[in-house]
Amino acid sequence: MLYHTKEDLLNDLKNVADIQKNGTVLVLNKEVLRNKKMDALVYNAVFNKEAALRDASRSLIRNMGNKLGVVSASIHSLYEAMGKKEYKGFTVPAINIRGLTYDVSRAIFRAARKNHVGAFIFEIARSEIGYTDQRPAEYSAVILAAAIREGFEGPVFIQGDHFQINAKKYEKDKECEITTVKKLIKEAIDAGFYNVDIDTSTLVDLNKPNLTEQQRLNFEFAAEFTAYIRTLEPKGITVSVGGEIGEVGKKNSTVEELRAFMDGFTDTLSRKGKGLKGISKISVQTGTSHGGVPLPDGTVAKVKLDFDTLKNLSMAARDEYGLSGAVQHGASTLPADAFDKFPEAGAAEVHLATEFQNMIYESKVFPQDFRKEIYDFFKNHPDIKKEWKEGDTEDQFIYKVRKNGFGPFKERFWNLPDNVKKKIGEELEAKFDFLFKKLNVVHSKEIVKKTIKPVEVALPNP
Template identity: 55%
Template sequence: MMSHAIGPLIFEIARSEIGYTGQRPDEYASVILAAAIKEGYRGPVFLQGDHVQLNASHYKKDALRELQAVKALIQEELEAGFRNIDIDASTLVDLSKMQLEEQQKENYRVTAALTAYIRSLHIQETVSVGAEIGHIGGKNSTPEDLDAFMHGYTQAIGTQLPGISKISVQTGTSHGGVPLPDGRMAEVKLDFSVLERTGQVAREKYHIGGVVQHGASTLPDELFDQFPRHQTLEIHLATGFQNTLYASLPEELRTRMYQWAEHKCQGEWEEGWNKQQFIYKTRKKAFGPFKEQMWHLSKEEKQPIRKALEQQFRSLFEKLNVFNTQSILAKYV
């Protein structure tokens, strides 16, 4: 990828991914930095705590305990060298409220409190903080939602502390996509106008970088050139790479991982799912238990994985228009 001079590339791991992959932030940072050294890369490496998310049911039972758990994770990520923290309190949005600001109230209040906590840790480098107004898989975001969140957030954070630099919105996607009984993925009705309209408000009214797209890696390839056209600030890709990895694994290892998921995740089998749908939605949880086996694949076994991922990255990066962006990045970092 170095031949394409790609600049702003962020490596992220979400709170949920830390759990099911069995990787704490310091291990994740070590792996990414080791890979950069091995490839001969010289330059900044961006590490992000993605979806530092409040569990709504845990928060409802004991808000203080859930907040403390999130704060502990944030501190762990910062100590590991992460300098991007995406706070996700969108799980606390209450759509039963009539007023938009009331819907977003707990979201902006908690996001402001966690922003203040990050600033209180006195990290030498600037920490980029993100927020989220639309829980992925839910109602599409609007400029009015963004206004309601930002109005409450800016009042809560005050003028003495740096606030957020970006905000994630919901456009119609879902994490991992929706598998159909026949093995195909359900067509996504993605509304690019959400990115255009909310992004404009974010930049022009609130002077932040713009809006972020989650849950995009399982979208059809032909849609990806739409993201730069609609001025998307950041796009998060994960499941598509997991799918490529599974498709390229040695068959014997893949079979054992599927068997593990079928045995250990029975309680997650939703009514109406067939076995193929169940495996697709739960197989990611086998990454942690089989981490050591994947680390110890032979060079020959890793080769088809590397080749498939390289092709996937090249195609995505071309459509996302990030070739030859290293010089732009160098102006600021």
């Protein structure tokens, strides 16, 4: 399946795509492309050891996607319309994919096509990029390849989630940590991430005497990163930027904190350049934690999410600042009856991750010997083993750390038997179908069509 030479790649796409010397790509047979040819191309985009062939595969996916109406885009203009109250009553799901990325994405696109969904986001957090071994250029190539494979057409929203200042690293070397985040932002935008969630809420200091001072470092760095993003945007694209006022898993956010952040952010950004676009949404804390809280038997504790707080924060964000609303993190492990409450509360966006990882590991068709091998790896890995806290059962330890299996075993996950991947894909597709309906984004394709004008950004073909 791997290409060894440029000729291998060209021969595999012969009579399917015309790759011209100036870099232009013409799709000659989209039906053949949307089959095993795309499977081979995306495999090389991820696993080919030759950088030139890997990069060429990624470029071809992006450029062929542009020709087929699969265009990486910013959701900013939809969120602006939501901020003006032109559209309401739905919550956009933002889905983090940690493993089996091609197959999970295909399941999402199938559910989206079936339900005429256009308002949904693929995302990956700074921390996930590390432990899942998925750099932005790889992640976006896989998402776009999945869209092509499933015959999806329309804007594809890819987002950097929790592009976060690490508080400990910031304390040790401020300039190094700021530079690291800026490099990641540039890498992501170059890869087609036209949606970026800045998370400097890690610098909020609740020991300061008032809300403005508590939020100061948060809004000052959020403004600095936003201004930096505006210098990187491809022509015709306004990157959708999100801010965050409360670190997930900490105390619940308040409307007063939102105002302190937004007033400080708006003032700081205005001094960095005339007419700079600000953020389009604001992430808040209302009672969830990333991944949920595992109980001794490995199940997840029920969480009491404060939907009244979420509603008040969303209302203030829209009414006072023209944002699309508040964003809820850490929600995938909530009970099924919670999800239709997000649109009722006016939440603009909800972030979903851990449950999909759980579904993969816990699927009845997932090979038991492979699962055991991964779990044994955790128990013997010196760094991962440190996460086994005193008093935790083995089930609690495994639940907390199993996200770390997707990077070291990435190719093994990818090469699971087709019948296993097909069944897991069907299980996930049913889950996404459920979420799309609960979050009321069914038929949102028309809204996206009215508000989003995708801009094609081609990549050079090495």
